[in-house]
Amino acid sequence: MVTQQLCHGLLEVAELADRIGETDYAAECSAHHAEFARRINEHAWDGEWYQRVLCDDGFALGTHTAKEGKIFINSQSWAILSQVAPPERAAQCMDSLEKLPDLREGVHVVEAAI
Numbered sequence: 001m002v003t004q005q006l007c008h009g010l011l012e013v014a015e016l017a018d019r020i021g022e023t024d025y026a027a028e029c030s031a032h033h034a035e036f037a038r039r040i041n042e043h044a045w046d047g048e049w050y051q052r053v054l055c056d057d058g059f060a061l062g063t064h065t066a067k068e069g070k071i072f073i074n075s076q077s078w079a080i081l082s083q084v085a086p087p088e089r090a091a092q093c094m095d096s097l098e099k100l101p102d103l104r105e106g107v108h109v110v111e112a113a114i
Contacts, residue, residue: 001052004078007036011083037084045089049096050075071096 014029044051052062052072062072076093079085085093 001050001076001078002074003036003040004050004075004084005080005083007033007040007084010036016055033083037082040079040084041086041089044075049093050079052087073097 010029010033011058014033015027017023017029037100040050044054046063048064049071050062051060052069052075059102061069062075064070076097079093080090
């Protein structure tokens with residue numbers, strides 16, 4: 001999710017750089033965005049949604065294999081806000097959020113200790 005936020009920032013900086021005529025810097029930011037987006041889509045896509053945390057040791061949060069914490073709202077929204085999610089994945093991750101249990105008290109939130 002943090003890398004998705006970085007991607008959003010790269011888009012914002014690219015736009016600002018372009019507006020002030022720094023086209024080379026804008027292109028550099030856009031290239032970084034494209035590379036991070038490629039990596040996120042390669043490694044963080046869990047088949048129906050984006051995982052929230054991926055660690056070098058293989059630990060992950062927000063994966064379909066987890067007993068708890070299978071999906072996180074922010075990982076899906078940032079994938080769209082950052083333009084990381086291609087249109088078909090954007091639709092799929094939003095559809096996956098619709099499957100969350102709608103409890104009388106609100107959506108069930110599970111905290112995980114890292």
